Amino acid sequence: MPQKFDYIIIGSGLAGLQLAYRLSEDPFFQKLQIAIIDPSAKDTNDKTWCFWEKGDGKWDNLITKSWDHGKFISTETNLDLELKPYSYKMLKSIDFYNFVKSELKNTSNFHFILDEIIEIDEDNSTALGKNDTYIATHFFDSRIDSDYLEDSKSTKIFQHFKGLHIKTSASVFDESTFTMMDFRIKFPDSTSFTYVLPLSEDEALIEYTFFTPFLTEESIYNTYLHTYIKEILKIEEYEIIDTEKGVIPMTDYAFHKASSPKVTKIGTAGSWVKGSTGYSFKHTEKKIAQLVENIKSGKEPQGNILNVRSRWYDAIFLDVLNRNNELGEQLFTKFYTNNTPQEIFKYLDEETAILEELKIMISMYHSEFIRSFLRKLF
Numbered sequence: 001m002p003q004k005f006d007y008i009i010i011g012s013g014l015a016g017l018q019l020a021y022r023l024s025e026d027p028f029f030q031k032l033q034i035a036i037i038d039p040s041a042k043d044t045n046d047k048t049w050c051f052w053e054k055g056d057g058k059w060d061n062l063i064t065k066s067w068d069h070g071k072f073i074s075t076e077t078n079l080d081l082e083l084k085p086y087s088y089k090m091l092k093s094i095d096f097y098n099f100v101k102s103e104l105k106n107t108s109n110f111h112f113i114l115d116e117i118i119e120i121d122e123d124n125s126t127a128l129g130k131n132d133t134y135i136a137t138h139f140f141d142s143r144i145d146s147d148y149l150e151d152s153k154s155t156k157i158f159q160h161f162k163g164l165h166i167k168t169s170a171s172v173f174d175e176s177t178f179t180m181m182d183f184r185i186k187f188p189d190s191t192s193f194t195y196v197l198p199l200s201e202d203e204a205l206i207e208y209t210f211f212t213p214f215l216t217e218e219s220i221y222n223t224y225l226h227t228y229i230k231e232i233l234k235i236e237e238y239e240i241i242d243t244e245k246g247v248i249p250m251t252d253y254a255f256h257k258a259s260s261p262k263v264t265k266i267g268t269a270g271s272w273v274k275g276s277t278g279y280s281f282k283h284t285e286k287k288i289a290q291l292v293e294n295i296k297s298g299k300e301p302q303g304n305i306l307n308v309r310s311r312w313y314d315a316i317f318l319d320v321l322n323r324n325n326e327l328g329e330q331l332f333t334k335f336y337t338n339n340t341p342q343e344i345f346k347y348l349d350e351e352t353a354i355l356e357e358l359k360i361m362i363s364m365y366h367s368e369f370i371r372s373f374l375r376k377l378f
């Protein structure tokens with residue numbers, strides 16, 4: 001007999017666990033039986049999540065480190081970013097997984113199942129897994145439609161990176177300031193930069209990042225990371241404690257269109273990763289709050305979750321980067337030079353009004369935006 005639930009959450013990653021935790025906090029869902037299905041037990045630290053927010057936040061008990069100051073560095077500028085009232089926070093995924101799993105294990109209505117879902121049969125309200133079959137009235141699904149790479153209409157670039165968590169023999173880092181983007185060491189004709197999260201005076205996570213239409217080999221990241229550490233940070237001796245690698249889709253592909261009355265796509269699969277930045281941690285929290293309100297007021301869970309205007313701006317920006325990848329440094333320099341960090345965060349959080357958005361657009365103006373606007377329009 002298939003196992004029966006009210007809701008099934010497919011995927012216990014960022015979106016799946018944030019959703020499950022949010023449902024567990026609300027008495028409205030107390031009587032529902034909810035399964036969380038993933039082939040992975042999520043017992044490794046597979047990601048370092050960073051995000052900004054104003055003041056105290058929901059995950060503060062899990063934060064490894066936070067910063068009130070940042071830097072933006074390009075070949076022509078070196079900016080100090082005073083973030084207050086925002087702060088930039090870092091959280092290890094393993095701390096998040098362990099916390100949410102342990103909280104949910106204290107409940108009687110959340111059930112973790114190790115299985116890989118192969119398909120959902122909506123007519124029979126059934127999810128077919130490799131080990132078992134599951135029935136539910138609604139599915140929240142974090143599986144990505146892998147065909148998206150074949151879609152010819154959308155713009156697809158990748159945020160891909162490798163990070164080294166290093167420990168130095170001397171005290172070299174200013175742990176009060178992180179580096180959002182440093183363009184001084186750049187892969188030719190590309191949007192590529194270094195991102196530095198100092199954890200103490202002798203420890204930091206240093207990531208070499210690309211926003212490009214192409215992926216690259218491991219040796220390229222290694223070369224650029226070691227060059228940055230040696231030539232920019234002037235560090236000769238260090239030990240690599242850990243590494244991190246990742247690829248995040250930066251796209252205007254409408255993943256969320258795969259949602260249906262019985263299946264709500266969530267996380268990356270619900271278009272919750274911001275196309276122009278690859279950030280999704282804080283967006284996920286906000287989208288889930290909206291999704292829960294929708295359910296409680298009898299609406300479709302995914303209704304009105306995405307900001308159409310912001311998706312449109314992101315699509316234009318991505319098209320510019322896709323066609324003129326070498327422009328990245330210039331565009332980000334204008335973005336950070338002509339706007340305050342508070343204006344930037346508000347815009348990226350999709351909380352700005354049209355006039356504020358217009359100011360940002362003017363501040364970044366390049367004729368290629370007009371071409372991309374027209375390309376995306378027709």
Ligand SMILES: Cc1cc2nc3c(=O)[nH]c(=O)nc-3n(C[C@H](O)[C@H](O)[C@H](O)COP(=O)(O)OP(=O)(O)OC[C@H]3O[C@@H](n4cnc5c(N)ncnc54)[C@H](O)[C@@H]3O)c2cc1C
Nearest residue numbers: 011012013014015038049050116117246267268279280281
């Ligand atoms: C290395 C890395 C670092 C990142 N850093 C940041 C950051 O600093 N800040 C930020 O905002 N964003 C960051 N992101 C982007 C984004 O936040 C993450 O990708 C985020 O994990 C997306 O959430 P998700 O739930 O969609 O996907 P995931 O967290 O990847 O979860 C998806 C889950 O679905 C499961 N799954 C897949 N297929 C099946 C199946 N068939 N059946 C059942 N389960 C399945 C997977 O095992 C996985 O556990 C980062 C991404 C990466 C890769």
